[in-house]
Amino acid sequence: MADFTIGDRLKVTLFGQSHGPAIGCVIDGFPAGKRVDWDAVSFFLARRAPGQNAWSTQRKEADAPEILSGLNEAGLTCGAPLAAVIRNTNQHSGDYPDLLNVPRPGHADFAAGVKYGPAWDYRGGGQFSGRLTAPLCFAGALCLQYLAERNIRIAAHIARVGNVFDKAPDTVHPQFPLYEAGAFPVIDPEKGRAMQAEIEAAKQAGDSVDGAVRCVVTGFPAGVGGPYFGGLEGKLAQALFGIPAVKGVQFGDTQPHGSENNDAFRMENESVCTVTNHCGGILGGISIGMPLHFTVSFKPTPSIAKAQQTVDLKAMQETEMNLRGRHDPCVVPRAVPVVEAVTAIILTDLLLQGA
Amino acid sequence: MADFTIGDRLKVTLFGQSHGPAIGCVIDGFPAGKRVDWDAVSFFLARRAPGQNAWSTQRKEADAPEILSGLNEAGLTCGAPLAAVIRNTNQHSGDYPDLLNVPRPGHADFAAGVKYGPAWDYRGGGQFSGRLTAPLCFAGALCLQYLAERNIRIAAHIARVGNVFDKAPDTVHPQFPLYEAGAFPVIDPEKGRAMQAEIEAAKQAGDSVDGAVRCVVTGFPAGVGGPYFGGLEGKLAQALFGIPAVKGVQFGDTQPHGSENNDAFRMENESVCTVTNHCGGILGGISIGMPLHFTVSFKPTPSIAKAQQTVDLKAMQETEMNLRGRHDPCVVPRAVPVVEAVTAIILTDLLLQGA
Amino acid sequence: MADFTIGDRLKVTLFGQSHGPAIGCVIDGFPAGKRVDWDAVSFFLARRAPGQNAWSTQRKEADAPEILSGLNEAGLTCGAPLAAVIRNTNQHSGDYPDLLNVPRPGHADFAAGVKYGPAWDYRGGGQFSGRLTAPLCFAGALCLQYLAERNIRIAAHIARVGNVFDKAPDTVHPQFPLYEAGAFPVIDPEKGRAMQAEIEAAKQAGDSVDGAVRCVVTGFPAGVGGPYFGGLEGKLAQALFGIPAVKGVQFGDTQPHGSENNDAFRMENESVCTVTNHCGGILGGISIGMPLHFTVSFKPTPSIAKAQQTVDLKAMQETEMNLRGRHDPCVVPRAVPVVEAVTAIILTDLLLQGA
């Protein structure tokens, strides 16, 4: 337990469950004196919001957060913890079966029952719900603005859906935006269309499909992180694995042999950089001043329309289950801003503590 | 900074640098009243030790740790922090060039120079040295014994070297030991020989090769971990990325479509388990009672004999570098017990805190 | 920064500022399956609430918290973070002068200006406001119920106001309640009346008065805590000093000589206890199974009606200040439940982590 706080000097605490009154977050340690660009926050939250297109669940959300604290009369951040609340509306509780006693394969239901016992609020996945990535994105949106002031930019794209891979970005001189304006950020539009076809095919089959998000950070200074357990990879990974459905995190694009994988140092504009960037901008757990890049892989949505085998925990016997309801056949498109948000939170925390 | 401690209730703190007087660790929070099987500790440390065969550096280590505290007169753990020291001997400082001013590609040298400044003790990689995995394995060896008392077993094998993949283990009913007795743990001996050929080829070419370690844990109870930032994946990943050269961590073996990837629940011996185990024994960040399994990927050793381009930071100009010295052409064989050790430390910590 | 979270396995995060829209808290890690006694919560919050009598500020609060998450449909705690919000109403912003530029002596104004800069929301003391002890008491009220299930009881009384000392409780066999029903908990009612006279005198003089709260815990098991930095005293003290106006924490009632101060061990009902309890139930940082007791001292309310010397930070010159507004002439009476709440939170956290 105590699973909903991340960060040291900047602490982000999430709260809520899928079918409770509200979800939200508390952001403690965000610098005072910042004017928030609320339009940018809204735009960022909209990128994560469901119901926008063919690829995502039709559940509508009114994700405009109410700010309960953290701003002064002039609307600047004031150093007090920033608390934001998003009311839950439009839940269809009736869509959900008795997940406590008949757990869905691939979902947290069974594990949650073991951990919390019968009081667990299984409706919509309770506190495991992807809904909580909305306040997480809210926190990330603020951090993105903090980082942008320091010319640090974060952008992610859909690196893969099923077997369709997007073109890899230039990780030495990344082009921004990596993604098109719109809800399906890819570098190569043709690959994007193939991915959408893959998602549509899965949907038609009552199935779902996996994928990956690649995230690129530019402008991050050299010297942040540390050896062993202070490594930048570990700090980012711990937070990224906190995103529902993430099963893998890979930094850089390791090449099989040292002679190809080692990034030769060179001079550019009188400063040191590397010719290639296979290391993902991190050596010895420490940033080297090159763009950071890493790939986060997501499992296919466990909610599928096909019949599945499970167990009835009351009867202690096997049974079959058919799920209904609105589900994303692929979580990856909506996960793109979530990856950016988590990255922004961790990098802001590290910069604030001078790590 | 403050990078060398991992764990909450069980805290393992490493210390040392490659060419200082000694390396070691402090283990705080290990349960009192345990009789350590020192032969098992020695055997475990020997699996990591260098100089044993053709695939590893010829540097000899006398890795028998001296115990400075933590045992009572009868030799039982007594609740005091367990401190262990391993003296450094057999360093060949002369083998190392001026890494502070001419950083090696792929190594921490440049990053360390930015972080620590000119006082950094670059000899042998300083505190970034893989040498510190020796005390880490010492801590892990104790934790493995603690876990074994609870019938929790951890075993890893070489999953990949370059393009050669070992046979995958049965992740529903794993066979132990996963690895042969010996220094090159694989499931399929033929694949093992092909991997060794790959390493030998890299060595002959003055090059190095990458790979991966797969780790399997049996007997771990259901209900440990939590949603979001309390997830088992994140806690393990943070520690695993602390191992030098790790660039990726993947849990389970995700299948592209939900219908294949979802592990159907079933009954076995009147308890709930799953038909497959693609989730790696973890759903919603929480263990489900099935074997845990995950794959840790390592980059190729950055130390290679081939000429490489780098920069002279004093002259601020590009230069060429030729490294000499004893280096593993592939870190993966010796990393196998390190992955087991780190896994043991984290799982012990979680069990001790009742998480 | 990141100052508003306390606890390890049970994490309580406060948010809000005095004149923002709302204050509240997030409680993560509270056990699932508990039915909250809301009447007991209300009664507990009412003990802290202002405006009840002659000794406290006349500001009215509608402190009934709204629960945003953490309960299931049946009203049981469900394992999700428990978020509670209390709306701010009845603020008289106009009562407060420009504290940013003319800081009040004894208040956080000057320090806050240095830490947060001009964006600090100084109205009502911002995030330093004692208002935030309302959600803190809410969290404490839940923990008190958790502890009561284990027969652990916490009660505090007003140990001192100015020079008037309450009778000391029996710390070997404490009588509960230590305090009368009512808003002025003392053991000796006569001393209580003298204290009230002291407060009234301070009020009449446009002044304020200091005091102390003594807290007693019964039923707490032996063996919790640890040596050095794991000590029970340190963990409690860190949290207790988080209460506004606390300047001292003293455990037990140390006697000058070892021969008097050492608590002789004895047998009672076939279990080990001590004859006296000068150690406050803690030896070597670890509970010994005797009642815990400690005294928390509070400074006099810095808000006084008398003229005071301060500086005008814009003009950088000394000036005189006259404060108006509603203030408690003594914070101690209302601090009693706050001390109980903080104690309950820390002890619950320790029990949950099996420390």
Place this chain on the structure above:
Amino acid sequence: MADFTIGDRLKVTLFGQSHGPAIGCVIDGFPAGKRVDWDAVSFFLARRAPGQNAWSTQRKEADAPEILSGLNEAGLTCGAPLAAVIRNTNQHSGDYPDLLNVPRPGHADFAAGVKYGPAWDYRGGGQFSGRLTAPLCFAGALCLQYLAERNIRIAAHIARVGNVFDKAPDTVHPQFPLYEAGAFPVIDPEKGRAMQAEIEAAKQAGDSVDGAVRCVVTGFPAGVGGPYFGGLEGKLAQALFGIPAVKGVQFGDTQPHGSENNDAFRMENESVCTVTNHCGGILGGISIGMPLHFTVSFKPTPSIAKAQQTVDLKAMQETEMNLRGRHDPCVVPRAVPVVEAVTAIILTDLLLQGA
């Protein structure tokens, strides 16, 4: 458990037990590039060392620490964790009775037995031993040098022994050194002699006596700390209560009425300061730029020569105990540098994290 680490960015981890092979510490996060003044370290450790005079135990210690890591070839701190070991010699194990079964009143014996069980190494108090303050002072000595570079000075004196109080220091313009050169640091030598008489009287009576240490810090910048749980008082207190025998911590010297206790702001040399310093240099949990000052109270040494009542835990019956051995009749004189050391560690940690 996990009780021996303090600090966030600067982490100090102690290890050892009284009668094990060695004690020591690991200091992780200390800045690189510092040249340690080893004579100053030795002098500081000597202030804590026993056996120097009539007031302290006659046990001799060869407390010169061996440095195992953390220095480069040139002897500068290099960023690697600094590990120091002090060998245990001169233990008289025979002096100690069977503390596991017949616990000493006022000592940790009984509590340790509950926490660790029979494997606890009770000889000399095991890991509860004041011996571990030697490596703590070593860590503190380094931090004092770091702080001195920033013109931050820490000095403590014996504020009280039994009923004898030292003169209070000027807390607005403290005079350094607060203590005489020598092992008995007081401001008023006459009071010092009376304290020594008090200690000698306790010793002659086979008894012990309590006391207090006051610590003053000058040069500490304004703006460090935070409201609620980020308060400077709480962070210092948690660490100070880690010193064996500490039972109370008081910040500043609170006056009974707000009109006296509030420290009026004034201008001096064009900067803001206060006329008095009753707040101990801290308002709202944040430093205000005035000297910090606080008082740490110690219980009388529980080891006394007088007969005491205790219980025989095997027989479960009361018994009498007579202790022999070498004990300080008052821990306060030797605790003075320990208080300074702990203060230095916490303040260094806070400055390093930019808190």
